[in-house]
Amino acid sequence: DLKPDLPNTTVGEAERIKQCKGRVFALQDEPEVSRVWLPFDDAPGLAMARAFGDFCLKEYGVISMPEFSHRILTERDQFIVLASDGVSLCCYVHYLLQCIICKCCACRIVTFRLC
DSSP states (O other): OOOSOOTTOSSOHHHHHHHTTOEEEEOTTOTTOEEEEOTTSSOEEESOSBOSSOTTTGGGTOBOOOOOOOOOOOTTOOOOOOOOGGGGGSTHHHHHHHHHHHTOOSSSOOOOOOO
């Protein structure tokens, strides 16, 4: 996801990529999805500005530093879901929420194989 204004940063994701000579634009059939492209080729079209192991776009502004947040757990907290942002786009979130709401999960750890 190419977030324009992350807290505690002086430059947005897309701007960082452009400063490193990468290109950022969306395809006509997916205007809502900004993608990262090499400066000299219409490839690879990565739909995120942060990625582990994407060496092709590393020198063009794609970084591996994750964005994270933290909070102190309290007695009121009943569960923790650890997931990447890609999971939120998948149908498994609906299933996960059903498990949490219905409390039908037999164990506290639920893993999914992503599509």
